[in-house]
Amino acid sequence: MTDISKAGTYKLGDRTVKRLGYGAMQLAGPGVFGPPRDREAALAVLREAIASGVDHIDTSDFYGPHVTNQIIREALHPYPANLTIVTKISARRGDDGSWLPAMSPKELTQAVHDNLRNLGLDVLEVVNLRSMHGIHGPAEGSLKPQLNTLADLQRQGLVRHIGMSNVTATQIAEGRSIAEIVCVQNQYNIAHREDDALIDQLAADGIAYVPFFPLGGFSPLQSDTLASVAQKLGATPMQVALAWLLRRAPNILLIPGTSSVGHLRENLAAAELELPADALAVLNGIAGEARAA
Ligand SMILES: NC(=O)c1ccc[n+]([C@@H]2O[C@H](COP(=O)([O-])OP(=O)(O)OC[C@H]3O[C@@H](n4cnc5c(N)ncnc54)[C@H](OP(=O)(O)O)[C@@H]3O)[C@@H](O)[C@H]2O)c1
Numbered sequence: 001m002t003d004i005s006k007a008g009t010y011k012l013g014d015r016t017v018k019r020l021g022y023g024a025m026q027l028a029g030p031g032v033f034g035p036p037r038d039r040e041a042a043l044a045v046l047r048e049a050i051a052s053g054v055d056h057i058d059t060s061d062f063y064g065p066h067v068t069n070q071i072i073r074e075a076l077h078p079y080p081a082n083l084t085i086v087t088k089i090s091a092r093r094g095d096d097g098s099w100l101p102a103m104s105p106k107e108l109t110q111a112v113h114d115n116l117r118n119l120g121l122d123v124l125e126v127v128n129l130r131s132m133h134g135i136h137g138p139a140e141g142s143l144k145p146q147l148n149t150l151a152d153l154q155r156q157g158l159v160r161h162i163g164m165s166n167v168t169a170t171q172i173a174e175g176r177s178i179a180e181i182v183c184v185q186n187q188y189n190i191a192h193r194e195d196d197a198l199i200d201q202l203a204a205d206g207i208a209y210v211p212f213f214p215l216g217g218f219s220p221l222q223s224d225t226l227a228s229v230a231q232k233l234g235a236t237p238m239q240v241a242l243a244w245l246l247r248r249a250p251n252i253l254l255i256p257g258t259s260s261v262g263h264l265r266e267n268l269a270a271a272e273l274e275l276p277a278d279a280l281a282v283l284n285g286i287a288g289e290a291r292a293a
Pocket of ligand 1: 026059088
């Protein structure tokens with residue numbers, strides 16, 4: 001079995017977690033809506049993650065909605081003491097599965113209570129405020145009322161740490177003036193590198209950066225360069241994409257998503273994959289190729 005501790009650790013709030021974690025979004029049904037096709041398989045993925053040493057799981061109550069959190073609870077509760085479950089709030093799902101903003105104080109408070117109930121927790125370790133000013137990417141706009149609500153919930157003891165998601169550097173600065181921000185979760189991967197400067201700044205500030213869509217998301221990464229580097233290293237393209245992220249900056253925590261035990265094992269094995277300097281140089285050019293395509 002892979003030793004995922006080989007990828008190292010980083011701090012998340014007042015805990016230290018392994019840099020290879022797991023993102024639970026793929027456990028709900030198609031389109032992250034409704035129940036999974038195979039509930040037993042979803043439970044098995046979570047149990048395998050924990051058995052493999054994963055101590056950081058990313059989720060949200062709007063996956064399903066409610067479904068993913070209920071599966072996490074069924075598979076893992078009572079939770080191992082070292083498991084950090086990170087959730088996110090500020091969206092809701094329409095009857096057709098659409099992703100809608102839910103950023104009012106009342107909706108945010110309700111979302112925290114929904115997460116607590118469905119996960120079976122008294123306090124949420126980390127809650128990310130997911131900006132819905134932009135649905136598909138960060139868009140400027142104040143998040144002050146939302147952060148104040150979350151800080152209130154923190155003072156009430158329902159939330160231990162606060163993070164932000166789908167946000168700009170300006171919004172993070174605003175967040176840090178209201179509460180301690182322990183992590184930022186934005187879209188980033190080997191081909192999608194808009195956050196390069198932000199990652200370096202957060203690393204200097206000691207804040208975890210947790211890329212979502214580390215494998216490309218709903219359309220997993222496809223690149224001839226990635227495939228040829230992987231072949232030379234005797235690895236898979238997905239493993240190389242994750243190993244590249246681990247090398248990119250020390251504050252990057254990975255939460256690749258999968259609904260399959262086989263893919264989970266494959267992804268966790270990236271912890272042991274070394275990237276020689278020549279491979280790294282080739283891989284660093286992939287973002288330019290993606291822009292040119
Ligand atoms: N803050 C936000 O706005 C936001 C948005 C999206 C996601 N997230 C979080 O980020 C986490 C990761 O994102 P994600 O799951 O959407 O995207 P991802 O990790 O980039 O990729 C998941 C996709 O890759 C496939 N996959 C996984 N491992 C594979 C492998 N070894 N070989 C081939 N295909 C593989 C999965 O299919 P299979 O199921 O078939 O393996 C799935 O289609 C989510 O779980 C969620 O917690 C946050």
